[in-house]
Amino acid sequence: MNSFEIIYDFASIDGFKKFQILLIPVGIFLFLKFILFLIENDEEENLFKDPEHQKFIVKIIQYLSILLFFLFSILFGYGYYKTNDLYHNAKFQTEGFVTNFHPMPSGGHEDETFTVNGVKFEFSDFDISGFGYNNSKSHGGAIDANKYVRISYIRIKNSNQILKLEVRK
Template sequence: MESWRTVYDFADRLPNFGVMAIPLLLAAGGFGLYQHHKASTDETLMPVFGITKRRYQMLMGRILMGFAGLIALIVIPSQLLEYTRTRQAYTQRQYQTVEGAVADFDPMPYGGHRHETFTVAGVPFAFSDYDETDYGYNHTASHGGAIRAGLRVRIAYLPTERKNVILKLDTLAARPPDGR
């Protein structure tokens, strides 16, 4: 006896707070650098820039804060917008489904540098462990993912301009003989 087993479901996903935290951590580091050297008494003159080491470090802290702040202003809203858009499409069932055997399977090498690709009933899919620009399934076979050539799958996906984003992935699994 066979049964469907859910491997990935967007419903269990939260916004990618890790990606959003990176520019905030860099900004905090810049602020720390600025504050640390603001209190410093090192007035050693740097011959290349003609300013003191203390002022140079304070300037570097400000530059890091500004750069990271700018990145945060771009990354955080775009991540939240992508998550909200995907959540809305998922909850309103604005996705498509396909069921069948995985064909044309081309796994991503362990080191990355390209997407894992396959088709199901003629519908193409591509993803990578290193591409977190969307909230779809991205766990490649080389890193322990479930997709294999010939595997029967049921996929709910959101067609986008770039690719078909996998929102739910079910695989056909053999049920134990005792029926559990």
């Protein structure tokens, strides 16, 4: 009996993990809020030379971080919706042993590539543009040479994006 362990599944919480990038503009906004607090409460007036000018610059950057948050939200929301639609309506599945495995070096600069049953896959830990699996072997990923896997994937921009990865136990 072949039992599989699910490593990654876009349809579960794994697909939402990519939205963590939205924390960057929120963090910038909160950090700048703290800077504004320091500027406004500088009683000795020697920490900030021109507090009004500096408050103006900080507020502009704060507004840009809010804009960035909404831009990321829209772009990631649209990408998630598009990927979810493809996952439910146009996904492919392949199963077999991993062949032609070329691991990504730990420092990056190359994609991890492999083939399963004639279907080529490639990804990088450093590419967060899609919602597919992208955890390379050098950073703790589950794919390795001669492992038996089952992969559900979609085609985007002439590449195969892994949306569900299962490894045989």
